[in-house]
Amino acid sequence: MNLLEYEGKGLLAEWGIAIPRGIPAKSPKEIVEAFEKINSPAVLKIQVPAGGRGKAGGVKIVKSRNEVEAFIETWYRKEFKGHIVTEILVQECVDINTETYLSISINPRSGHMLLMFCSEGGMDIEEIAEDRPELLFKMELNPGQEYREFHFRIALSKLKLENSKLIQVAKTAYKLYRCFVDNDLCLAEINPLIFLENEDILALDCKIETDDSAIFRNKRFDSLKREINDEYEREADEIGVTYVRLDGNIGVIASGAGLSMNTMDLISHAGYKASNFLETGGGITSTLMSRSLQLVARSESVKAVIVNLYGGVNPLVEAAKGLVDGVNLLERKMPVIVKALGNQQQEC
Ligand code: GDP
Ligand code: MN
Numbered sequence: 001m002n003l004l005e006y007e008g009k010g011l012l013a014e015w016g017i018a019i020p021r022g023i024p025a026k027s028p029k030e031i032v033e034a035f036e037k038i039n040s041p042a043v044l045k046i047q048v049p050a051g052g053r054g055k056a057g058g059v060k061i062v063k064s065r066n067e068v069e070a071f072i073e074t075w076y077r078k079e080f081k082g083h084i085v086t087e088i089l090v091q092e093c094v095d096i097n098t099e100t101y102l103s104i105s106i107n108p109r110s111g112h113m114l115l116m117f118c119s120e121g122g123m124d125i126e127e128i129a130e131d132r133p134e135l136l137f138k139m140e141l142n143p144g145q146e147y148r149e150f151h152f153r154i155a156l157s158k159l160k161l162e163n164s165k166l167i168q169v170a171k172t173a174y175k176l177y178r179c180f181v182d183n184d185l186c187l188a189e190i191n192p193l194i195f196l197e198n199e200d201i202l203a204l205d206c207k208i209e210t211d212d213s214a215i216f217r218n219k220r221f222d223s224l225k226r227e228i229n230d231e232y233e234r235e236a237d238e239i240g241v242t243y244v245r246l247d248g249n250i251g252v253i254a255s256g257a258g259l260s261m262n263t264m265d266l267i268s269h270a271g272y273k274a275s276n277f278l279e280t281g282g283g284i285t286s287t288l289m290s291r292s293l294q295l296v297a298r299s300e301s302v303k304a305v306i307v308n309l310y311g312g313v314n315p316l317v318e319a320a321k322g323l324v325d326g327v328n329l330l331e332r333k334m335p336v337i338v339k340a341l342g343n344q345q346q347e348c
Pocket of ligand 1: 045050051052053054055059092093095096123192204205
């Protein structure tokens with residue numbers, strides 16, 4: 001689960017990392033009230049689990065009530081990268097001296113935690129990682145070892161940071177590491193991690209992702225398990241399939257996660273792009289199949305659908321019935337290509 005920025009900041013603050021004063025608000029009235037409490041100037045930040053808000057205007061410094069209202073007009077209940085904006089964080093505007101980048105993620109190759117720091121953080125960190133990777137400091141953290149603050153200080157001392165900054169970054173890295181481990185996170189990113197004019201360090205933005213396989217043992221997250229607000233994903237949840245919306249134009253239905261990814265690979269190998277990931281799991285019924293087809297074919301951009309089924313525990317006859325029903329119900333005609341192998345293959 002991706003935490004919203006203010007939820008993530010709440011977690012960081014509990015682990016001792018300084019954050020700016022902010023008030024999350026859920027309605028236009030609450031947003032205006034929060035702005036008045038913050039006592040201008042403030043930064044308004046749309047709360048969606050997606051990055052790149054700053055470049056799109058979803059993070060804005062405002063000085064007057066008129067500007068707050070204009071921001072609400074532009075963003076409230078509007079969509080950003082597939083998410084409807086229903087919450088806005090109203091935060092005190094701070095004077096930034098320098099922006100840096102600090103994160104811990106999991107290195108998929110080694111399975112170890114990976115701490116990354118860059119003295120030039122901010123909105124263009126991806127470009128820095130690409131063009132000037134030498135600026136990015138990396139430290140692998142062994143899961144079997146207990147790290148202390150001095151480990152981070154020694155490792156980071158390779159960088160040419162002023163002493164006072166080195167100490168602050170190392171302290172923050174240690175707190176972030178504790179927060180990461182104590183909460184079973186798979187990503188904890190602070191971008192930017194800033195120094196104020198008075199040299200204090202502050203997490204100005206953060207992106208926190210929990211490991212959902214471990215989430216049951218952290219009561220703290222119970223209240224954060226949110227309702228799905230993407231209408232396609234909500235419908236998929238109702239149908240009982242696992243679904244992710246993508247931006248290609250070939251719909252995919254498959255009877256397993258591996259098979260679905262494989263089908264997507266074949267689609268891109270042929271020079272096209274999948275419009276979704278959908279895996280039915282082992283509980284195919286004709287209704288599930290018919291509804292899944294409606295779901296993946298609905299978007300105007302979808303030009304064809306590929307159905308790739310393996311009949312192991314799944315009954316292929318039911319699947320075939322559902323597909324015939326589903327094709328008859330389609331609002332737009334389009335090719336639907338089906339491959340079904342395994343249990344009940346002959347009867348189809
Ligand atoms: P993102 O674009 O979604 O990552 O949103 P961020 O929260 O990182 O904000 C983007 C940029 O807005 C930051 O890199 C800062 O440069 C700027 N910004 C955000 N808050 C403040 C603030 O309080 N004061 C100033 N001066 N700039 C801010
Ligand atoms: Mn950011």
